[in-house]
Amino acid sequence: MKRQLKANLPLLISGCIIGILIVVSLYLLRPPAPEPGIDLVNIPFYQLPFGPDENGAERPFWPSRLQTDNGRLVDPSKIQSAATCATCHQKEFDEWAPSLHAIAGRDTVYERAVEANENLHRDGIERARFCEGCHAPGEVLAGRTNRFKSVMPSDAETEGISCVMCHTATHADPLEGNGALTLAVNTGVDQLSNPMILAAPRDHARAFGAAKTNALIASADFCGGCHTENYDQSMSKATTRQHVQSTFVEWRDSWYAQNDITCQDCHMAPDPASYVRQIRDGDIRKPERYAHNFVGANYLMFDTSLGSNLTWLRGGILPGLTKEQNTRLIEKQGTATSALLRAAAGLALKGSHVTDNRLVFDIAVQNLGAGHNLPTGVIDQKYMWLEIVVSDADGSVIYHSGSFDTERGQTDPDAVIWREDFRDSAGNRIPDHLTFITAEITHLRKGVPPKGEDIVTYDVALSGDNTGPYQITARLWYRVATQEFIFNTLKTDLIVPPFELVSATFSLPADKKARP
Amino acid sequence: MFKKPVLLTAALASCLAISGNAFATDDAEIRGLENVKQFTLDHNERLISQAGLLENAVSAYADIIASHDGNYAAAWQAKGPVLAGQIQNIRTLWLEASNQYETIEGIVAGIPETAKYDLILDAGNPGTENEDIAQYDLTLPDGTVLSRPGNLFHGITEPLFWGMEESHIKLVADLNDDGKQAPGEMLFDANLGLGAAQALTHWAKKLHSDMSVWKPNRDDAFTSVVTMTPTVGDYFGEWKESQFITGEVGAFVAQSRLADVQGIMGGCKKMYFNAISPVVSADNPDLDSRIKSGFEELLSLVEDTYAREKSGEKFGIEEADALGNEAQDIADRIVAMILQAAAQNKVNIRG
Structure with a gap:
């Protein structure tokens, strides 16, 4: 036995070495993985009426300052819909679904205002990337804010500021605003099926919970990317920069910023009004958890006394919701909105x-x-x-x-x-x-x-x-x-x-x- | 193995087959292009007809004002309910005329020979702006000439008829007799209204005249379908919204548009099947087949929904929303696929 092993060992070792060499060679010679996302040239009839930037690079999302981390557009079929996320994250979905973030790109008042602006220019639809960059980032990043929509539609683009639009963020410029966010929607996501996510939850967490992203989306800087709005010649007739929305700077210069009380602390507290009253009473401890309601000040979009007119104003019912669920969640959020306003x-x-x-x-x-x-x-x-x-x-x-x-x-x-x-x-x-x-x-x-x-x-x-x-x-x-x-x-x-x-x-x- | 004559015969036969196929394609495409033109002219004629009705309605309104020597208060005092009814009618006719134009807007804007009409009718700026100026002057019945006043639909008549431009409101009046004077309840400047309505008819006819000598080509056919098909989604979207809106809130928007959808969609489908499908199927039969299925699916959805509505069926919010979204989604997919086909065939989409 020993002698047989000794006689065959060189052959065995040679076989192993050759096998390893083959595996290594195949690995080295494998075709490079395709760059995630879609190249601009592969979006037929995409209009770029505003020209390149000062370095000669194309600006596919201009005049919005929104960007993807690898500069490529997003394949709409690869954008995870919030309704899909709800399969596992039902609680977060139920919090987010009635919010203004969820209907940011579909509410009728917004839609009509955008149309009125679009009618002002022949390149009005492309100019409206300025609006849609914050209101419907999925649509802009997929290349559908365009006169000729050669990109297939998807549920995700109708969901306004959906899960992936925050949970892939890697950079924000709160002073520049106008959508100055960089999203890793091409590279920072997994494409795992639900069973695979269950089998490898850490991969999913790594994709959507990268440390850099988690830190950024917990900061006021992130909110400032959109809650700062300045008009200039790229989208308006302003010859000097006009400050239209200064929410971030108002906060930055306040007692709240000095005491590390962020946007998220109030607007994502489980009970925002109670939290605000807690702060008013001098207790500045952080909320025990952060909910995804983003309770704000627009009470009209939660006025259920409007009946079906409210459904019209809100642009219909979000994918993944029934009428009954929709009404129940809106009523709950309406109560929180009124309470926050009164505080x-x-x-x-x-x-x-x-x-x-x-x-x-x-x-x-x-x-x-x-x-x-x-x-x-x-x-x-x-x-x-x-x-x-x-x-x-x-x-x-x-x-x-x-x-x-x-x-x-x-x-x-x-x-x-x-x-x-x-x-x-x-x-x-x-x-x-x-x-x-x-x-x-x-x-x-x-x-x-x-x-x-x-x-x-x-x-x-x-x-x-x-x-x-x-x-x-x-x-x-x-x-x-x-x-x-x-x-x-x-x-x-x-x-x-x-x-x-x-x-x-x-x-x-x-x-x-x-x-x- | 094969003898030379056999090879030659086979080669000749295959050549004939190819060229025969090409001839058949060209022939089908030419017939299809004629359909494109006819469809556009039909809608242009409907625009002229609607603009004529609008002009008549504004003329009747102006007659009442004129019969009171231009005294709006006196006219309102004497003929209030009549004027209120006329304004409601004018708004309805305006919406119809505007919708007719929007159906062919993409084509008008996309054809170099007719692009100027898009600026005059719907999209142009007044002369005070630097770009995209509507190149015409508007002569009013009293002889006033407005130099380059902007486009007729959204720049002049819409804000005028709905009282959005304060300087053109002649009298605030309780049009719906509910004891209050909400926004839009007013008498507008009849002189400007009549002049603008006459201009709408005039320029719609001029458009038809230039459109009649237009010789559509393959680019035009693709442009037509990709600009018209999304309007189907818009119409269906309006229908969806009309199912939600109740009470006074939807006074000017709650109109069922399914009949329009069926007509326009039928036209788009015909244009695609006749003029474009031969081009697409030659290189990409799978894509052609998917586009055709899309049209069938959309038309079937529209016809079914329209039939249900005509039979008196009421749609719940959830169902209306789902149907509207489905129609929009199918229309969007059709357009995306046709644009992809256009790119593959190096077609120039204009507009």
């Missing part, structure tokens, strides 16, 4: 004096709970105003400012309003969010900064019949769209109701002192 603001009487024929008083509008300005975002549509009613000892109303006409959907034009205005090249106000012809942004009144206040002085004329004590009723209202915008873009009679953020009543004695 944001306060009103205080800062001073007053009564003379023979004048009542002068100062109302402070306070930002108590928002880590950014109040209101924030693109506030040409979202706006806030103060309603003041003063009555005398007889209960007669002697002054009323800031009323809301519920029949016409109009706010008192003389009210104190926090809003920005888009203006065209001739300086005229553009009421319906036409970004592509906007040349300048002006403010009626800038938003109230975090933990700050804006004091408004009222000077009310008194007649000889008016006697104190006087009562001041103050209401701070918020509305997500102007009536002109709704009518012009949707061509409907829908009246967008305002939301009362906070109200307060102050009594002023007949003498010169005021008492809140």
Whole structure:
């Protein structure tokens, strides 16, 4: 036996060496793995009306600053749909599904506003990459924001800011904004089937939970990639950079940033309103977990009293949801949205004096709970105003400012309003969010900064019949769209109701002192 | 093994077979291209017809204003309900005319000989802009000439008829008599309205005149189908939305468009089968087959849904949403495949 082994050993070793050499050779000679993603030249009829960058490189997603990590477009069939992720991550899906992120690219108000902008230019659809980069990144990255859509559609592109659009991020530029995010949607994903994910969960976690990505998406920088919006010549008529949305900078310069309270802490807390009140009470511990609801301020998109009109406004029902599930999740998120809005603001009487024929008083509008300005975002549509009613000892109303006409959907034009205005090249106000012809942004009144206040002085004329004590009723209202915008873009009679953020009543004695 | 005459005969026979096939393809394509042109002209004629109805409606409105010496308040006082009805009618006719144009918009914009009409009718800027200017002046009934005022559909008539442009609102009025004056409830400038409506008819006819001498080629055929087919998705999308919208909210959008979808889709299918399929199938029969299946599937979905609607069936939100999304998805897939075929055949898509 031993002798036989000894005799055959050289042959055996030779065989092993040859086998290893063959395996190594095959490995070395194997054809290189194809680069993930789609090359621009393989997307027929893709329009590039804005030309290359300063280095001569093509800019397929411009004027959005969105990019993929390897510079290639995405194969839409390879983008995982959120409905697929729900197979295992049902809880996260149920949190995300009613959110504004989920309907960012499909809600009817947004869609119509984009169409109105697209109609302003012959290359309007390509210019709308600016909008879609943040609202429908899957569509832009797949090359479907194009006059001629030669790329096949997929469920994932209708899902707005879906799971993979965050969980593949590798870089963000929150000061540049306009979608300045780099996503590893081509290289940072797995293509494992569900059984394979179960068999090798670590591969799946490595793909979607890379340390760099996890750190980035937990930061405010990541949110700033889209929640910073500047208009320039690449998408508007602005000749100098116009700051349209400064939410990130508002936060960065605030007490919240100094205390490491991030966007995610409030907007992804399981109960955002409770968390905001916790912060207001001085307890700045992080939430016990982060939910995927992204609760924000758009109460209209959760107003179930609108019935099927709400389904229309939200652009239908998301893939993976039934009507009943949809309604249940929206109702839940609507409750959280209202509670968060009510946790944001306060009103205080800062001073007053009564003379023979004048009542002068100062109302402070306070930002108590928002880590950014109040209101924030693109506030040409979202706006806030103060309603003041003063009555005398007889209960007669002697002054009323800031009323809301519920029949016409109009706010008192003389009210104190926090809003920005888009203006065209001739300086005229553009009421319906036409970004592509906007040349300048002006403010009626800038938003109230975090933990700050804006004091408004009222000077009310008194007649000889008016006697104190006087009562001041103050209401701070918020509305997500102007009536002109709704009518012009949707061509409907829908009246967008305002939301009362906070109200307060102050009594002023007949003498010169005021008492809140 | 083979004798020379046999080889020659075989070679000759194969040559004849190839050229015969090519002739057959060309012949089918030529017939198909004629269909493309006829389809476009048909829709252009419908546009002229709709624009004429719109012009008549605006003319009737202007007559009432004129009979009160241009005093809008007096006209409203005397003929309020009539004027309100006329404005509602004008808006409906405007939507119909606009939809007719949108059906052929891609072709009009894509053909160099007719591209200027797209700017005048639908997409051009006023002369104050630097690019894509609608090159025409608008003469109004009172003799005023507006120099390069912008496109007629979205630039002038839409904001005018819906009261979106404050400077053209002559009187705020309670059109629907509900005791309130919501946005859009107003009397518009009749002089501008009539001039613009007349111009719509005029330029729609001019378009038809130039379109009549157009000789479509293969590029035009592909362009036609890839620009028209997505409008089917849009129409079906409108139908889907019309199933959601209730109450006053959908006053101007809730219109069933399934009849339009069926007509346009039938036209697109015919154009593809006649003019494009011979080209695509020559090199890629599998792709051709998938495109044809797509058309069959979409038309079948439309016909079935339309038949159900006509029989009085009401659709639930979930089903309407699913049907609308399915139609959009099929239309998108068809277009993507035709564009891929166009690229394979080095076709130039214009527009």
